[in-house]
Amino acid sequence: MKEYFIQNAKDFVGETVTLKGWAYNVRKSGKIWFLLLRDGTGIMQCVITKFDADEASFDVKNVITQESSVIVTGEVKAEPRSPNGYEMLVHKVELVAVAEEYPIAKKEHGTDYLMDNRHLWLRSKRQHAIIRIRHTIIKSIRDFFDDRDFTLVDTPIFQKAATEGTATLFETDYFGEKAYLTQSGQLYGEACAAAFGKIYCFGPTFRAEKSKTRRHLTEFWMVEPEMAYYDLDMNMDLAEDFVFYIVSQVLEHRRPELETLERDISKLEAIQKPFPRISYSDAVKILEENDVDIKWGDDFGGADETIISNQFDSPVMVHRYPVAIKAFYMKRDPENENQALALDMLAPEGYGEIIGGSQREDDIDLLINRIQEDGASEDDYSWYLDLRRYGSFPHSGFGLGVERVVAWLCGLKHIRETIPFPRTISRLNP
């Protein structure tokens, strides 16, 4: 049996079809009633009269409630005054189940209340738009790498050692051993770059962030490409092409959803290649010119990132950070050993860091020094050091946080709406 979905209404104008969904809204007016039917792909205005529908169908109006599940059959017509440009003249209404009084009303609810009812809140127009934009972002990410012959490698969630410091590790008992949940697939990605040349991993990563911020989740999705024989410049070229592609795909495929969110689309349309590239030292100068109390060597806070990114319409890449504030695996700049060949990409409009990456240290002695300086155990990284023993090679990569990009492109103030069921320090349910 052929399936019909509201988002494809233009394909079945003039036909009599059956749509299955839920009552988004019901409005009654004597001899006629209007049902806004939500089927998960869109909303259709359905018109029920005694003239076109049978009596039992007409009388459904006496019992139907918001979010009741319902199947309607009728003729679809173009109707410019209707929300989606079409409406259905209904012949038959089949009430599947009457919903109890729906807990999310038209009135304003507090955020905690909505998050407690996240499983229902997802049915709203706003959440629908966000999750569909998220879908397009993720599809764009995979298409970008697949089209460029990157090999997908799913790196392990259970790991024995930290990639990004030990302060934010989640731990579990693994048959008597301690295992940590991955903070990053990068070290494994480097092993795979030696096997496959260009790879990407893409999965959930975990940080036990103890602070409440609008930018952090404890569980978030990250894509991490890693490329053999790429230096920092090639890495930045790729990052730029990549983010530009994501933005252009969202603009091409999700304009109605951006409009639902009342996103200022002109800000996204203003993004152009090449993206500006400035050194960390240049960024410090920008901050100084803006009266920020900062000195060379300090890390940037969220407010600093906003000042820097506000100088530009496109995302800006900041490169060559001080070694001391970056991870142990980043290669030192041969021209200045206090600098790491790192890059961060900052999104416009104050959305902060969306990419962090670097060229990797390929000198085994320097790498061992850095591990020791971090107070970590060389043993934990012995397999990682093997990559420098057996055919060490220049290579680079970066990580992009999906939820940060969703927040930016959707124009969301808080990251909690960027994923169906967000996890934060105070949120494990639903």
Place this chain on the structure above:
Amino acid sequence: MKEYFIQNAKDFVGETVTLKGWAYNVRKSGKIWFLLLRDGTGIMQCVITKFDADEASFDVKNVITQESSVIVTGEVKAEPRSPNGYEMLVHKVELVAVAEEYPIAKKEHGTDYLMDNRHLWLRSKRQHAIIRIRHTIIKSIRDFFDDRDFTLVDTPIFQKAATEGTATLFETDYFGEKAYLTQSGQLYGEACAAAFGKIYCFGPTFRAEKSKTRRHLTEFWMVEPEMAYYDLDMNMDLAEDFVFYIVSQVLEHRRPELETLERDISKLEAIQKPFPRISYSDAVKILEENDVDIKWGDDFGGADETIISNQFDSPVMVHRYPVAIKAFYMKRDPENENQALALDMLAPEGYGEIIGGSQREDDIDLLINRIQEDGASEDDYSWYLDLRRYGSFPHSGFGLGVERVVAWLCGLKHIRETIPFPRTISRLNP
């Protein structure tokens, strides 16, 4: 600068190009030496003579070792006698780093040794073929659902309650609360089906499997579609189209890799739609006819599944299992309340269950009964029960285990080779 990769050799025959990779093998013969260069996309035979190469390049033969990283420049020619049909006449060899004696030699190694060196073992032709087939399987999965307007929803890894029983849960401390690692995204998927109609989630799932078997990992990837207004038959139709699509994509894009693995491709080519569909009761009869000591109500073991699947060339769907051996959320058959509207799909050639699914219970009272019968807490499932309070709807879905499908299509005896870094009861490193 343009990049060249060995897999695209046919596109640059006659050109002088630079290739970057590792020495897969070196063979010396007086005034000529041969380098098999591995770049992660393929292997190219490179010929180095004193005539064509400069002296320094020629002399690299005196120090180069297996897996040394190396950059070669030369002219690419068609050469039918060469492994990939091409060879390079080398002008210049640049040795990037000399590898220490490579721990994986041509001789046979034990599995434990190879798994200890998994980060290096991935560089072998066999592992390369498997991971690239895995890539194609995952891409096919996503393309299948994306092309059919399913919305991707990333369901949470940290969960408060069990989906598939409490015996195999991994636990972590979540800021003072207990959190479990997801066994399945299904319950969340059902909430999303009510919001988006047709959805899929696709991510890592976890089972603390205490047994050593060749079919189980503790960490494995699962895709789980969930469809509003789908009954069991529509669910089986979708599962059939889905698996057929994956097989056809692998046959279309990964034939060389299947050949590398010496897979009997004819077995995959024999797969045809429609797939056989038999009831659990019919399956029991098949087992009885094969002298298996089984009675109605017993669950199938691996050996039983092999006997059943051996009756057919295509995957077989077994439906309507006894309620008692299936999960609490499966809908009872209105025509026989001892049967659940469940389906399992068994792969041919003894590869066992690759899909498990069902129509879901949409009657809240029956669902509460089943939760209580399981000794679980109704409170833990309160948000899940909301889906039946607010517009309950017929719906169905299934889960497909990626690693099982990789093992089957690649013809692997053991599941440990199906993922870059497998996790089993005895394996957490590398």
